[in-house]
Amino acid sequence: MAELRGALIGCGFFAVNQMHAWRDIAGASIVAICDRDPERLKIVGDQFGIAKRYTDAAELFAGESLDFVDIATTAPSHRPLVEMAAAHRVPVICQKPFAPTLADAKAMVGACAQAGVPLMVHENFRWQSPIQAVRAVLDSGEIGTPFFGRISFRSAYDVFSGQPYLATGKRFIIEDLGIHILDIARFLLGDVSVITTRTVRINPGISGEDVATMLMDHDSGAISVVDCSYATKLATEPFPETLIEIDGSDGTIRLAQGYRLTVTGKSGTAITDVSPPLLPWASRPWHNIQESVVAIQQHWVDCLAKGIEPATSGADNLKTFALVEAAYAGAASRQPVQLDTLL
Ligand code: NAD
Ligand code: 89V
Known part of the structure; x- marks a missing residue:
């Protein structure tokens, strides 16, 4: 199977673990990153050698052909970003907490279901x-x-x-x-x-x-x-x-x-x-959490390959x-x- 092309949105504190984990996982790689903060974009882009960098998620979706997107921003931005991924028919992983409210979370699950797009919440514990x-x-x-x-x-x-x-x-x-x-x-x-x-x-x-x-x-x-x-x-x-x-x-x-x-x-x-x-x-002491990041991201790649719903799908996470x-x-x-x- 061809390597999956992913993009990561949100290059903050926890995203560094996700970037390390993507490097460890066969069958997928991060080809572009996005953060509205140019400083975080540079730090993570330089650390992981990612040349394609965007400060605007809309430009990322317009400029890249992606097999999935990994959203590692904080909760207030999750709904617009997940809905943007659904609108572009791009399978999406979203960090926890899934959304600011249950109503937002239900809307995000609905948008991905309607677009026929897989959705997993990064509920790694x-x-x-x-x-x-x-x-x-x-x-x-x-x-x-x-x-x-x-x-x-x-x-x-x-x-x-x-x-x-x-x-x-x-x-x-x-x-x-x-x-x-x-x-x-x-x-x-x-x-x-x-x-x-x-x-x-x-x-x-x-x-x-x-x-x-x-x-x-x-x-x-x-x-x-x-x-x-x-x-x-x-x-x-x-x-x-x-x-x-x-x-x-x-x-x-x-x-x-x-x-x-x-x-x-x-x-x-x-x-x-x-x-x-x-x-x-x-x-x-973070190694326990860091190891689980590799496990859940590997699970996502396996589920995409098999066309099955991830254990912590959006629907499950509701x-x-x-x-x-x-x-x-x-x-x-x-x-x-x-x-x-x-x-
Ligand atoms: P952070 O504030 O350090 O990083 C978030 C980054 O997202 C920032 O760099 C910010 O500029 C960027 N961002 C925000 N909105 C954006 C947008 N619309 N477009 C582009 N970039 C945008 O936050 P963090 O501590 O890394 O946490 C991120 C998420 O990860 C949170 O939801 C948090 O709860 C979760 N988290 C999960 C675990 C875990 O074990 N699963 C551990 C820690 C944090
Ligand atoms: O996993 C998390 O969401 C982290 C921590 C373990 C520190 O609470 O915020």
Whole structure:
């Protein structure tokens, strides 16, 4: 198959990981980049040797013949850019959070469906190898039917130095980080019918909430707790590890800090080190996330080649995004929120 020609829009903080990952992936390469900030365009263009550079996405679509576009801008620009890709019949990957509102997200899914264009949300956390290892244990049947889960991300890591916009939005941890953890909960325990949420802000220097605790009913019958904090100072900083506890009818799974996976099930207890590999361009502690970027981008290339829907398609991500909206609504009302009222 001929190599897929891709373009990347948004050459900021996280896009550098996406550019490294594209270099590692056979079957696709980035032939053009776009950023409205000429300085970012130059930094990323020079680092990755990309000659074709645009400061305007409309000019990129007009000037290039593309097999896909990878949108790595922040949420406010996602809808116009995804709709532009759909109008040009260019398959599109869009970073999380998919959109500022669920209404925007639904419109983006609709625009791509109408144009017959594949759409994947770059929801990469479920692609982390420790999370995939937990999914593999569930699939093996070793712990039977899950009835309880706790998916936990608690840290005091300074995310604001790399991503200053996170300190200024009215919404913070659920929209930026919780979205990943809610997606992991869906990935492991299935879709959700009801969510109850409490939030707090501990850090006085930011505008949004930095602690969120969510209780969810899954359609499978399992109950989960998803808890997220950027105000939790621990002896050993766990960023960016997601810790997991799942209890099933025949056993338990514990993914503990340090990527230690303990499975107690039908065949006894097994303890495994599921540390992610440190890719040559990666740096600790981000290597867990960086590895998952390669995995999700490879998945996109494989899905395009096979003509199948990606696991985190736009349509799938509406269900994760609806959890975010429901969490904020429930935190404000202090009432449980039914998901079917949103989808
Ligand atoms: P950033 O602000 O550093 O970079 C965004 C870039 O997009 C900027 O250079 C900006 O000039 C450019 N841009 C914005 N609108 C544009 C437009 N219309 N046309 C062209 N360029 C435009 O942001 P970031 O920290 O790199 O985050 C980008 C996205 O990635 C966010 O949605 C964030 O939530 C997400 N993110 C995801 C992960 C993950 O693990 N999946 C991690 C970090 C950030
Ligand atoms: O993945 C993200 O979206 C990042 C971080 C892990 C730092 O929250 O913003």
